Amino acid sequence: MTYWAIDAGGTTTTAALSDGSRMRRGSVNPASVGAAAGDTLADLFRAIARHVGDGPSTGWLATASVGVDTPSAEIDRFAAAAHAAGLTGSLVVSGDVPPLLLAPPLAGRGVVVVAGTGSAVVAGAGPDDGPPVVI
Missing domain, CATH: 3.30.420.40 (ATPase, nucleotide binding domain)
Structure with a gap:
């Protein structure tokens, strides 16, 4: 595969x-x-x-x-x-943005800030604690 x-x-x-x-x-x-x-x-x-x-x-x-x-x-x-x-x-x-939070090493727990052509923030408490929050 x-x-x-x-x-x-x-x-x-x-x-x-x-x-x-x-x-x-x-x-x-x-x-x-x-x-x-x-x-x-x-x-x-x-x-x-x-x-x-x-x-x-x-x-x-x-x-x-x-x-x-x-x-x-x-x-x-x-x-x-x-x-x-x-x-x-x-x-x-x-x-x-969500793949940046979901991929290792964060595995869903942490904060990602993107500042490129566009900008965004996504945060998550972990895979067992609900969906990520995207701002």
């Missing part, structure tokens, strides 16, 4: 694969680059699909364009783009 993750920033998008490979593209955030965002994301999904080959993979798309109030149709659009590119398996879609 191959694992991959995409950090879709406002300026640069980076994909990391479980074999240590990295792929970089421009922004896939429509707020930053408009309609070109979809084409760039499709290109990145195709590159990942070529790299992982046949068989399912598990991916995580973390993007500032997704929040708790994002319509399910938008999430479905990301999934359809991944599938159209040839990716099969599981896809998690989230905002770009």
